[in-house]
């Protein structure tokens with residue numbers, strides 16, 4: 001087997017109203033042969049059963065890990081559904097194939113469960129670009145604002161927030177807060193924040209972080225690609241820059257993008273999000289054609305090539321090794337997620353607010369001005 005590759009990664013770190021380039025790294029698992037993949041998948045299935053663990057995978061991880069989650073009674077989904085599924089599943093051990101903040105969210109919601117990840121160094125440029133101490137100082141400087149943070153943040157940042165949101169529900173929650181007359185402090189993704197601000201008209205102060213994958217999609221090159229495929233519908237994740245979002249037929253979270261492809265009469269789509277999602281899109285809408293939105297071209301630096309280097313740290317080999325050794329004490333240090341109990345207690349409030357809001361929305365109960373109804377909807381939660 002070839003050696004594991006260490007990739008240098010650059011990301012945006014907002015500082016004093018400006019942005020600087022910061023440096024990180026990602027480890028890419030060694031490639032596996034077709035035979036090794038078959039053997040590893042069988043081993044993982046057997047071990048998940050033996051160890052009574054459930055696998056929860058994000059749409060951006062390796063296709064094999066997505067299939068394994070579905071084939072073994074786990075789930076493959078966006079971060080909102082991952083959080084909800086992990087909380088409600090009876091298994092005592094959750095294996096989270098994604099990036100670190102997803103494991104932390106699972107631990108915050110289910111502190112009694114054991115949360116393991118194939119590689120704890122799998123992080124996110126939004127999380128890295130929003131350190132808790134800098135963010136706390138920013139919030140302290142704007143005490144009149146309701147703090148809304150994206151899921152892609154550390155437990156400590158969530159603990160400082162009034163609300164946590166994901167891309168599938170952020171717009172609805174900000175709209176709801178805006179209707180209540182709240183001014184908002186938003187972090188960390190500047191593109192998603194600015195998209196929501198335009199859609200809702202809310203008064204929003206934006207942290208200037210970005211996703212290194214979505215930030216690389218190119219508006220000019222996307223227009224050229226659309227000219228080649230005029231019949232195609234353009235599906236865009238709102239972490240993308242405004243000139244890319246402006247060309248979209250549908251703007252939405254990963255799940256919303258998949259649903260749009262399934263429900264549309266169109267059979268060709270240009271997709272601006274991490275290309276890991278194409279596996280699920282092809283399975284959900286067989287026979288349709290999916291084309292990756294350009295990250296390369298005249299204006300490109302092609303730092304990411306539409307695939308998250310940290311999501312790519314989840315592989316079959318490290319997942320199998322984790323399951324094999326999860327009863328060894330050294331695995332706790334290397335692969336288990338721990339969240340400080342006090343931080344977890346504070347962070348759970350902002351996450352639960354979102355989950356309750358999403359449940360109320362699903363039940364088609366719209367939060368209104370009636371205080372009694374609000375109290376029922378957001379039971380056990382203090383004022384935002």
Ligand code: SF4
Pocket residue numbers: 060099123124125126152211212213214274308309310311
């Ligand atoms: S794709 Fe972007 S937002 Fe998602 S984990 Fe990677 S860096 Fe973070």
